[in-house]
Amino acid sequence: MRTTRRRGLRLILPALVGGGMALSLIACSAPEAPASSITGFQERDAEHLPDDWDDVVAAALEEGEVILYSNQSQEVSSATIDAFAKAFPGIEVKVVRDSVDTLPNRFVQEYESTGDSPADVLESSIFEPVIADNPEWFVNIREMDPSIIPTLGDFPLDQAAPEHRPRSITSAAYTWTLAYNTDRVTEDELPETWEDLTDPKWKGRVMVADPRSASAYFAFHALMYESYGAAFGQGLLANDATLSESGASLSQQVAAGAFDIGGPVARSHSAQIREQGAPVEHLDLLPAKVSATTMALPANPPHPNAQRVLAAFLLSAQAQEIQCTIGQLGTLNAKAEGDCDAFHIDPSLEVFDLNIPQSVKDPVLDAMDLN
Numbered sequence: 001m002r003t004t005r006r007r008g009l010r011l012i013l014p015a016l017v018g019g020g021m022a023l024s025l026i027a028c029s030a031p032e033a034p035a036s037s038i039t040g041f042q043e044r045d046a047e048h049l050p051d052d053w054d055d056v057v058a059a060a061l062e063e064g065e066v067i068l069y070s071n072q073s074q075e076v077s078s079a080t081i082d083a084f085a086k087a088f089p090g091i092e093v094k095v096v097r098d099s100v101d102t103l104p105n106r107f108v109q110e111y112e113s114t115g116d117s118p119a120d121v122l123e124s125s126i127f128e129p130v131i132a133d134n135p136e137w138f139v140n141i142r143e144m145d146p147s148i149i150p151t152l153g154d155f156p157l158d159q160a161a162p163e164h165r166p167r168s169i170t171s172a173a174y175t176w177t178l179a180y181n182t183d184r185v186t187e188d189e190l191p192e193t194w195e196d197l198t199d200p201k202w203k204g205r206v207m208v209a210d211p212r213s214a215s216a217y218f219a220f221h222a223l224m225y226e227s228y229g230a231a232f233g234q235g236l237l238a239n240d241a242t243l244s245e246s247g248a249s250l251s252q253q254v255a256a257g258a259f260d261i262g263g264p265v266a267r268s269h270s271a272q273i274r275e276q277g278a279p280v281e282h283l284d285l286l287p288a289k290v291s292a293t294t295m296a297l298p299a300n301p302p303h304p305n306a307q308r309v310l311a312a313f314l315l316s317a318q319a320q321e322i323q324c325t326i327g328q329l330g331t332l333n334a335k336a337e338g339d340c341d342a343f344h345i346d347p348s349l350e351v352f353d354l355n356i357p358q359s360v361k362d363p364v365l366d367a368m369d370l371n
Helices: 053-063 074-087 101-113 125-133 149-154 193-197 215-228 232-240 249-256 268-274 306-312 317-326 339-341 358-367
Strands: 065-070 092-096 121-123 169-175 177-181 206-209 242-244 263-267 278-284 290-296
Touching: 053 065, 065 306, 074 092, 074 306, 074 317, 092 193, 101 125, 101 358, 121 177, 121 306, 125 290, 149 306, 149 358, 169 317, 177 249, 177 268, 193 215, 193 232, 193 263, 206 249, 215 232, 215 268, 215 290, 232 358, 242 249, 249 263, 249 278, 249 358, 263 268, 268 278, 306 317
Parallel strands: 065 092, 065 121, 206 242, 206 263
Antiparallel strands: 121 290, 169 290, 177 263, 177 278
């Protein structure tokens, strides 16, 4: 597979442009206040709050702000921050956003220039390589006192912070799906497994995510190689599959009829256009693992108390339901209801490891003629 049209896959650019605990936790001068006035959480999210939580919130109010580096969907992020502002008035959330490539590099450069974290919370799997390269910068979630982020108690730890990824939390979860055009593909035609994308009947009709565009896409292709060997990539090549750098762009191309099927994509990639009536739907296929939007906690944040409050809120059932409703992202929080009922993640599924060694990457790229 190459990015030219000589043979096999061609590249289409996205049509849209759409991570040692050393926490000083509570300010000694925090004013006292009744629990009901400042806890900020709905009753269902308050089950695991420690006895000193009111003091933590009071100290966070004294800090006055919290800095979030995020690549989350703008629509989901705005709605979640609005809800946080209502729950914790007086703590301003300053969101730093940038491109997939620029934001992690910006965080590293700012950290290295000062020796301190510029952010309180990182929210995106794009920070995973930074965490892998600098583990000492981040809190080990599996070794952390559970009371630090109390709402994490509503998550299964082995999926929320699996052993291969102990320094970040699965703040949103989803499984990769196949997008298909409902006007062009009948139910009888639909693939039953990912391997079916290599069936010659799909020649010229399929679009696939470029494994080089994001570690999450590479993890998917690595799973396909693990399951089917080189035959999967070679089959895509034989079918003249087209590469896309973006799940949103891929979904738009399928909806427009440029391609009949495409993947892997998340349901959130087409949520908006489906609401507008676009003829695109999603199909769950095997083999599958869980993909994650992750949240990481720098070990030396500028606002340690506000860090705890924001992180706990982002993991609360209230915030997770916003993700489910607006972003159609899945959740591991057992208390989340409503639209989340359709997006709870099977606890038996493994979580993708996004730190992929070159020894795994090379055969995947070779099979797709991308090396």
